[in-house]
Amino acid sequence: MQPTRTPRPQAGRPVATAAHALKPRQLVMMGLGSAIGAGLFLGSGVGIQVAGPAVLLSYLIAGALVIVVMHALGEMAAAKPASGAFSVYAEDAMGATAGATVGWLWWLQVVIVIAAEAVGAAGLLATLWPGVSVPGLALTFMAAFTAINLLGVRHFGEFEFWFAILKVVAILAFIAVGVALLLGWLPDVASPGLAHFHADGGFAPNGLMGIGAALLVVVFAFGGTEIVAIAAAETDDPARSLARAIRTVAWRILVFYLGSIAVIVAVVPWNSPALASPFAAVLQVARIPGAAAAITLVAVIALLSALNANLYGASRMIWSLARRGEAPAVLGRSDRRQVPVAAVLASVAFGFLAAGLELLFPQRVLPVLLNIVGATCLLVWTIALVSQLILRRRADRVGAALPYRMRGFPVPTLAALAILGLIFVLLIVSPDTRAQFLSMVLLVAVIAALGALARRLRTGARAAP
DSSP, rough: OOOOOOOOSSSSSOOOOOOOOOHHHHHHHHHHHHHHHHHHHTHHHHHHHHGGGGGHHHHHHHHHHHHHHHHHHHHHHHSSTTTTTHHHHHHHHHHHHHHHHHHHHHHHHHHHHHHHHHHHHHHHHHHSSSSSSSSHHHHHHHHHHHHHHTOOOOHHHHHHHHHHHHHHHHHHHHHHHHHHHHTOTTTOOOOOGGGTTTTTSSSTHHHHHHHHHHHHHHHGTTTTHHHHHHHHBBOOHHHHHHHHHHHHHHHHHHHHHHHHHHHHHHOTTTTGGGGGGGGHHHHHTOOOOTTHHHHHHHHHHHHHHHHHHHHHHHHHHHHHHHHHHHSOOGGGGOOOOOHHHHHHHHHHHHHHHHHHHHHHHHHTTHHHHHOOOOTTTHHHHHHHHHEEEEEEEEHHHHHHHOOSOTTTTTHHHHHHHHHHHHHHHHHHHHHHHHHHHHHHHHHHHHHHHHHHHHHHHHHHHHHHO
């Protein structure tokens, strides 16, 4: 990316931003924290069992995709900082229906995920302390993080900064232990060497299909990185803050993910049942006492960090939609500290409801809701890339100065869109994910239709004498 001096926002309706209280260091750690979640600590074993050691290629492809998406969002957010981020850019590029649809779609996905994270964190803690009430703990988490978000963006940013620090330290410690194990530096522990990379069927025991199937699993682990574009609107210097965040986050994502997965694959056979908890499996081989409990606590922190960030992102998205007339006006109000209180409460209310229903009907409510919105992050990324393609070409035609430019445009954007197209094809052809894809298509159609109808009714009401 190449910074220039004169930012020039894209054309469109007035941009909505909240307070400017986030610090650059908080934005950087938010970017890292949003990419490092329970999908890495607990879900990475699924991808390894599907693709074998070749899962590293799946993570490399997914990581490269996320880096391009971050650069595309960074280019647009630097030119036009907005709390609605990709929703605002989609509106500028493709019209109000596209912008409102992607905004509502992302909000709905996130508030459902918030409920899942609260229930999941409570369930994990209950495995360590069986006497703990899962329903009570889940609702406590929801209430606590609602309070944090109502304190203001400065407090939210500081909480999220330290959450992310804990996750980063845990990963660095894990990689260090793994390297020491592989080099034979741990006392009384034999190094497994690199045999697991080619044993039991070779590097890619399930071939290209295994790599593709694993890609479907691992790509969702990177969901949430788009929150950085939303948060950038609440920094004092979005262009400079984003440039630093993207440069820092992009390569660290690859190091943390690929480093962790390489250690797991080297230490634990790809077809081992121990991969149900891959990090704990490595630490047990290294004879680290309390490994399972430690990883469980780290996973809980990862879930709560994601809950905190998602509640922030959801509240800013619905606030932005309201400010643009695409949601009830009451959700676009802020208090004297510029905290969108109504938007925070609306976002968490759905989470409380979904969490309550899941606790009343275990394994019935949230799995259905998550299946419906499961693929929406891929659609959000697709729309963000298409928006960047349109807006960048529009800016280049008129010679607009952009504070931040993607290198090599449009090649990275087109390559990322091709990868996303391949993933959508895999979703359609796989019997396990076809229903998820069709549910997403139906949900998008319903949201777009309802939004268009509401817009037409508003226009008619204004035109009436």
